[in-house]
Amino acid sequence: MKNYGLFAFLLLLSVVLYGQDPRERSYYYEILEPQHTPKPLVEEYTEERVEEQFNRGLVAAKTSDEKQIHLSWRLLKSDSDKVAFNVYRSVNGKTQKLNRRPILTTTGFTDNQPVSGQSTYWVETVEGKNKTVSEKIAVDAAGLQTTNYKSIRLKEQVTAGMVAVGDLNGDGEYDYIIRHPNSNVDPGVPNPNDGTTYKIEAYLRDGTYLWTKDLGHGIEPGVWYSPFIVYDLDGDGKAEVALKTAGDDFVKDENGRICGGSEYLSVLDGMTGEELARVDWPERNERYGNMNRQNRNQIGMAYLDGKTPSILAARGTYKLMVVDAWQFHDGKLTRMWRWDGDEENPVVRSQGAHNMVCADVDNDGRDEILLGSCMLDDNGSLLWSSGLGHSDKAYLTDIDPDRPGMEVFLALEPWHDNGYGVCLLDARTGERIWGIGHKTYHVGDGMVADIDPERPGMECFASEDKKGGSTDQYMLSAKGERLASNEDVPPCRNWIWWDSGNIRQTFFGSDNRWGASSFSGGREQTIGYWKGETVANNIHGNIIMIADLFGDWREEVITALPGEIRIYHTNIPAKDKKMALMQDALYRSYVLQRSQGYPQAPVPSYIF
Numbered sequence: 001m002k003n004y005g006l007f008a009f010l011l012l013l014s015v016v017l018y019g020q021d022p023r024e025r026s027y028y029y030e031i032l033e034p035q036h037t038p039k040p041l042v043e044e045y046t047e048e049r050v051e052e053q054f055n056r057g058l059v060a061a062k063t064s065d066e067k068q069i070h071l072s073w074r075l076l077k078s079d080s081d082k083v084a085f086n087v088y089r090s091v092n093g094k095t096q097k098l099n100r101r102p103i104l105t106t107t108g109f110t111d112n113q114p115v116s117g118q119s120t121y122w123v124e125t126v127e128g129k130n131k132t133v134s135e136k137i138a139v140d141a142a143g144l145q146t147t148n149y150k151s152i153r154l155k156e157q158v159t160a161g162m163v164a165v166g167d168l169n170g171d172g173e174y175d176y177i178i179r180h181p182n183s184n185v186d187p188g189v190p191n192p193n194d195g196t197t198y199k200i201e202a203y204l205r206d207g208t209y210l211w212t213k214d215l216g217h218g219i220e221p222g223v224w225y226s227p228f229i230v231y232d233l234d235g236d237g238k239a240e241v242a243l244k245t246a247g248d249d250f251v252k253d254e255n256g257r258i259c260g261g262s263e264y265l266s267v268l269d270g271m272t273g274e275e276l277a278r279v280d281w282p283e284r285n286e287r288y289g290n291m292n293r294q295n296r297n298q299i300g301m302a303y304l305d306g307k308t309p310s311i312l313a314a315r316g317t318y319k320l321m322v323v324d325a326w327q328f329h330d331g332k333l334t335r336m337w338r339w340d341g342d343e344e345n346p347v348v349r350s351q352g353a354h355n356m357v358c359a360d361v362d363n364d365g366r367d368e369i370l371l372g373s374c375m376l377d378d379n380g381s382l383l384w385s386s387g388l389g390h391s392d393k394a395y396l397t398d399i400d401p402d403r404p405g406m407e408v409f410l411a412l413e414p415w416h417d418n419g420y421g422v423c424l425l426d427a428r429t430g431e432r433i434w435g436i437g438h439k440t441y442h443v444g445d446g447m448v449a450d451i452d453p454e455r456p457g458m459e460c461f462a463s464e465d466k467k468g469g470s471t472d473q474y475m476l477s478a479k480g481e482r483l484a485s486n487e488d489v490p491p492c493r494n495w496i497w498w499d500s501g502n503i504r505q506t507f508f509g510s511d512n513r514w515g516a517s518s519f520s521g522g523r524e525q526t527i528g529y530w531k532g533e534t535v536a537n538n539i540h541g542n543i544i545m546i547a548d549l550f551g552d553w554r555e556e557v558i559t560a561l562p563g564e565i566r567i568y569h570t571n572i573p574a575k576d577k578k579m580a581l582m583q584d585a586l587y588r589s590y591v592l593q594r595s596q597g598y599p600q601a602p603v604p605s606y607i608f
Contacts, residue, residue, distance in 0.1 A: 039379040041366070042304040042336045045329065049307045050235035052588075054580065055172030056123060056134035057550035061571035062144035063110065069141060070571050072108040072551040073123055073134060074580040083125055085109075090120040090136075102126040107552045107577045114141045135172070147538040149568040152176060152207045158199075160560040163544045164595035166230035166239030168270035169204060174549050177202045177230050177241060177270075179595070182542065182560065185222035187295035193256045196221045200228060200243065202273065211273035218246030220258055220295075227299040227596035233267065233309050233328040240328070241268040242311050244281055244297055257291060260284070265299075265313045267328050277333045282315040282322045287342060289319040299596055301589070302358035302367035304378045310336055312369065317352035318390055321371060325380060337380030344382045348374050350414075351385055353394040354598040359586040359605060361396070361406055361427040367585075370396045373410060375430065384430030388423065389414040393446035393492070396427055397586065397603040399458045400478040406605065407433065411446030411462040411492075415439070422446070422462045422474055434480030442468025445492040447600075449504040450607060451530050452483075458607060461489050490530040495601040496546050496555045498527050499535045500575045502608035506530060507543065539568055546601055547591045548581035555581070578608070 056073040063070050071087060084102035087109045088095055103109060111121075122136040154160070161182030165174040178201050185191050198221050202210040219225050228243035243266055250261030263281035268274065281297070288294040293316065300312035304325060311333075314323045325336040341348045353372030361368045366378035372394045374385040393411040400407055406427040415421070421440025424433040444465035448458040457478025464470040473489035476482055494507045509525040525543075528534035541559030549556045549567065556569045581587045581604055590602030 039337060039381050041379050042310065042325070042327075044305045044307050045327075046235060046307050049303070050232065050309055052167060052232060052582070053170075053172055053237060054583070057173065057580070058121065058123060058134050058137050059551040059569060060121060060137060060139045060144065061148040061569060062141075062146050063571050064146060066146055067112075069111045069114045069139065069144065070108060070573055071111065071121055071123070072554075072574065074550070074552065075107045075577050077579050077583045079125070080127065083127060085123045086126055087111075087123050088121065089115075091115050091118075105576060106574050108574050110573055114139075116141055146571070147536075147568070148571050149566045150205075152203050152205075152565050152567075154178070154180075154203075154563050154565070155201065155209050155212065157563040159542070159562050160544060160565055162228075162595045163558055163560070163565065164228065164230040164241075165545070165547065165549060165591070166241075166270060167232065167237070168202060168210070168230075168239050170237040173205050175202065175204045175239075175270075176558075176565065177228075177595070178560075178565065179226065179228065181221075183221055185220055186292075187222065187224055187257075188292035191220060191256055198226050200241065200268075200273075202241075202270065210271060213268065213273050215243075215245065216248070218248060218250040218258065218261060218263075219244065223597065224296045224298075225258075227297055229299050229301055229311075229592050229595060230270065231301050231309055231592060233301075233311065235308065235329070239270045240276065241270055241273075242266070242299060242301075242328075243268070244299065244313070245275075245278070253291070258295075259291060265311065265324075265326065265333070267311075267333065276331055277328060279326065279333045279335070281313055282324055282338075284315075287320045288316050293318045293320075296352070298356050300356040300358060300369065301592055302369055302378070303360075303585070304336060304366055306360075306365040306367075306378075312356065312358075314356065314371075316341070317350075317354070317372075319349050321348065321352050323369070323371075323376065323380070339376055339380045339382075344385075348382060348385045350390050351387075353391045355394070355593050355600055356597070357394075357396050357586065357589045357593060357600075359396060359406070359589060363405075370394055370408065370427075373412070375408075375427070383428075386410070386425055386430050386432070388412055388416070388420055392444045392598075393462070393600065395446065395448045395600070395603065397448060397458070397605060398607050399424065399448055399460065400433075401457050401607055402478075403433070409446060409448050409460050411443040412440070413442055413444065415441045415468060422460075422476070424460065424478075424480065434476075436474060436476070436480075440464060440468075440472075441470045447490075447492040447495060448603060449490075449495050449601075451490060451503060453503055459483065461492060463489070463492055493599060493601065494543050494546065496527060496557060497548075498554055498570045498572070499529075500572055503529065505535060507539070508534075509539075535572065536568075536570070541566055545591070545594050547594070548587075553578035553581055 084104040158180040160178035162179040168175040245266040247262035296317040298314040321341040351373040369376040375383040377383040391410040395409040408425040417439040419437040420435035422436040446462040461475040475484040525539040527536035541561040545558040584604040586605035
């Protein structure tokens with residue numbers, strides 16, 4: 001056990017001599033054992049786990065030669081390992097089975113001789129008495145484009161800045177909830193005070209407009225003031241919208257920034273936008289620090305009891321961090337616990353990240369919460385703190401398949417001369433597995449992806465930015481071996497599975513090294529392998545989400561243009577079949593987070 005009396009003395013001496021709390025210079029500490037009274041577990045109130053209910057997500061796409069139609073559909077985790085499919089087409093009431101033999105190795109089929117005009121397609125499983133029939137889709141061969149995308153026209157000529165997906169009407173397909181405009185004001189910079197307010201707007205997958213909620217002037221138009229997520233929170237089969245809202249009693253300081261007033265966690269009906277429940281958001285106080293630090297808010301979702309979703313309302317990143325956990329059922333919000341970082345030992349100040357992902361890392365059937373450089377247990381106590389400080393990017397997944405369990409890859413903003421500014425930790429214990437081994441200054445971006453088929457596990461890459469005086473870039477293997485530097489390192493954002501294999505691709509033609517966060521307008525973007533071939537062209541708009549939304553396991557990309565969002569999907573036949581990625585709980589958590597915080601490409605809990 002560490003000598004905490006000596007630690008406290010050194011802490012006090014540092015404050016007296018230097019006027020700065022070393023707990024905010026996180027490179028000073030080591031991993032310490034959590035010191036707290038165990039909290040009770042969150043009690044279950046359902047017998048079965050609340051999960052999204054999917055249909056087959058059948059979709060049609062014109063192939064690259066423009067003469068064929070490729071169909072793809074979901075493999076569900078409820079399917080057996082030996083499930084096979086038949087594909088049917090109906091024209092003018094005449095039905096034809098298109099495949100000669102049951103389709104066993106993929107969840108796709110190419111119609112080599114499509115008919116002109118309207119056709120109806122569907123698929124059926126081949127499992128005797130357990131046969132299931134998919135939804136039917138109408139396809140006009142002449143109306144399909146080689147660059148395959150679905151377009152949703154917005155109510156006004158606005159550009160979406162964020163998007164969330166959820167099944168609002170219970171039909172087994174994802175619908176789209178956007179936040180607009182695409183402007184952003186960070187807490188630490190001047191507010192132009194131009195009268196802009198954020199709006200949340202909902203559309204069904206066929207483009208039907210549902211509702212708009214104006215967040216009002218009590219919510220400043222910035223990412224950290226307006227987090228929202230979409231998920232079925234009460235298990236009724238339809239998704240709700242959970243978000244931060246504010247009253248009209250807001251108080252402004254001399255700079256026109258909001259410094260007081262009521263703030264809430266609200267739950268809205270996904271179909272109508274009606275507020276169903278409201279509770280207080282974690283309150284402002286001086287323990288967070290200045291205005292910049294007080295106004296860092298996030299929202300998440302975790303299965304804290306293993307069966308039911310809980311909403312996580314969080315405040316703080318750079319100093320104090322507080323998280324409230326709420327369950328929503330019977331039209332009410334009930335608090336499960338509050339975690340206050342100041343009540344924990346070791347000190348966990350300044351360990352936060354710009355995102356929050358949740359997964360079961362200790363195999364107890366209940367989700368833990370990765371807040372950056374620390375992990376919360378399902379009961380609202382600290383599982384571990386690395387002591388390495390604020391991470392601009394924190395990735396949780398199975399990075400090294402030779403090690404049991406999952407790992408956490410950190411790209412850390414504070415300078416580190418201990419060699420751990422870019423590092424890998426054990427997800428269950430926080431143990432340091434490897435570090436980059438030299439001083440870093442301000443590592444502002446990072447990513448994990450399998451881009452080298454010759455090496456086991458995922459490659460880990462990170463970029464420093466000029467804020468710290470260095471622009472070095474690094475790529476390391478899952479074992480921590482240096483693989484590339486600087487211009488030979490891939491970009492850290494916007495990675496996608498589009499082609500037929502397991503190796504991930506990225507986007508070119510956008511500002512991808514620092515993320516395609518600025519509006520790319522009509523400029524063409526392409527998808528391709530890092531230092532390899534291009535697999536897709538003519539992607540237009542600002543990338544606002546990458547996720548497996550329909551079709552087989554490959555991912556779609558949602559882009560924003562004025563008055564429109566587009567959902568692009570692949571037309572390349574797959575060579576194998578994999579379960580729909582959105583049925584992996586960790587992958588779904590990453591996608592859930594895409595509508596708040598800073599963007600991170602989603603990864604599943606396993607490596608292909």
